[in-house]
Amino acid sequence: MTVSNTPLLLKVLAGEATPRPPVWFMRQAGRYLPEYRALRATTPDFISFCLDPEKAAEATLQPMRRFGFDAAIVFADILLIPRALGQDVWFEAGEGPRLGTLPPVEAMRDQTADAGEALKQVGQTLSIVRGQLEPHRALIGFAGAPWTVATYMLDGEARSIGKGERAQARTYAYSEPEKVAALLDVLVEATAHYLKMQADAGAQVLKIFESWAEGLPEDLFESLVLKPHQALVKRVRELGVTVPLIGFPRGSAALAERYASECDVQAVALDTACPLEVGRRVQAIKPIQGALDPLLLRAGGLMLDRRVDQLLDAWGQGPWIFNLGHGILPDVPIAHVEQVLKRIGAQ
């Protein structure tokens, strides 16, 4: 019997039937792994850790060795892009990211074409990982979507008008729509170059993370999510990138079908709250990814098995990539990850 080396993930993205769904987990390289915590402790500054290709590659590979996921996702952070555009980014322990003053949009626009070069360490990480990853495992690159990255970038300027970066940035989108649109344009251009660099370095799939699509009214979903994603896909293709793209408009299940129809990504990632029937309707349009509740993964037990079975029943005919609906939590027992992989037949 000849065994194909084409990764399952790429088969699904090409619309091929597979005997089981490929499996990977968002944030699979992370704090729930003792080996990650040990590695991470060697470089306390998070951005420095992300930009150390040897260490970032090791973090990327750790969950592959332990679990044999069907895909590795490069260890990096969505806030590397603001850094490449000249905005300071740092992490306070236990408090999440902090960003400095937003540079003038013209100054940032001048940096967009160099975003890939500015973050070439991520490309080096990808090359190292590709060299060590078995050929039947896929390698995923990623970037934050323009609006999600913008919510963090606008945090400083919008601080006076609201609490919490989503509310701040959204208020800003209402009160200064032209400024926000200009920032999104810059982010589309910079992100396109960043993704192209990742594809050139060996990423076989690229994922666009829109964490803060959640809760947006439809008109803002159009202007802040859908249109920038369309522009980003177009620009990525213009730059010559041919690998498949996965879009993840998190928290917008009621608009998932529309997103799938109107945005030319190759697959749509669904989140925890997406109803099974919505997933089936999106699946009729293009491949889907998702959407086990990370809190159920943490809880484990019989309910976890039952839900995995329910997802297999609903979406198992494919095209479907098994994943969580959000990132894995730091306190998930490793045995629960193994339980899921066994249930799917991936281990």
Place this chain on the structure above:
Amino acid sequence: MTVSNTPLLLKVLAGEATPRPPVWFMRQAGRYLPEYRALRATTPDFISFCLDPEKAAEATLQPMRRFGFDAAIVFADILLIPRALGQDVWFEAGEGPRLGTLPPVEAMRDQTADAGEALKQVGQTLSIVRGQLEPHRALIGFAGAPWTVATYMLDGEARSIGKGERAQARTYAYSEPEKVAALLDVLVEATAHYLKMQADAGAQVLKIFESWAEGLPEDLFESLVLKPHQALVKRVRELGVTVPLIGFPRGSAALAERYASECDVQAVALDTACPLEVGRRVQAIKPIQGALDPLLLRAGGLMLDRRVDQLLDAWGQGPWIFNLGHGILPDVPIAHVEQVLKRIGAQ
């Protein structure tokens, strides 16, 4: 010309056509009003303020005098129910609610039939308001939905396994489903008695606030939201309550049609993120309420007018109650509220 005294809100809930949608705003009695802040300062303890019928009635009436909304909603809090069941509730300034140890479920079950009597001050508030409210304005009573109230009640017990009451309570729903189901049963029964007391005291409409339907996977939406709402509606009717009910499963637009079909409330309130087309589909089943973005109300300007017009275009043929998609924010300029009321023709 004879002018009917039947409140617009009741007409819409009865399926009648109205020349314009009735308008009220969630949290319309609140900190954005200087007169509320002044009144509130006279009783710093929030629970004591809620249980002072004269002051709560005054808070309820303040926005009616200033804006002439089509409905008043009794000033109270969803966490009065745990208090009636024997769990301590208090508010720390700037930190939100705190709850004491969860009493044994048997002890709480013994209190359910007395929940109305235990919170009779809310009934007194309703009576005072009804005596002062013009007859063509509707009076709304409300309660938190069982799961939403449970998320707060479980906070103490679940603290060890997660961060944030939603994640904590949801993990608990996975790891101890029988205990959570028993708590929801108790809350259904207590809430039914509490709502009956409010109807007896003059509430003409009752609203069920499910703030934490948001983000739930479909299986938990069924067990934690849909089934308890169905049980609550059934129990309220068994107790002889005849006034219309509005259900508000916040943050679940992708399941709004299903909720409208399967839950026997008279209207469904939609939140900010609900697409216009979903609203139209729900409207084909029963009256809807919603869903202007509170952040757009804060921003004001031309975009606010445009969005009000868009809502009028999409849902204006009714049956529709104009409202926000979430509660009004403390820093909303009063002029923006007036702008919306004028635009709708309600002022």
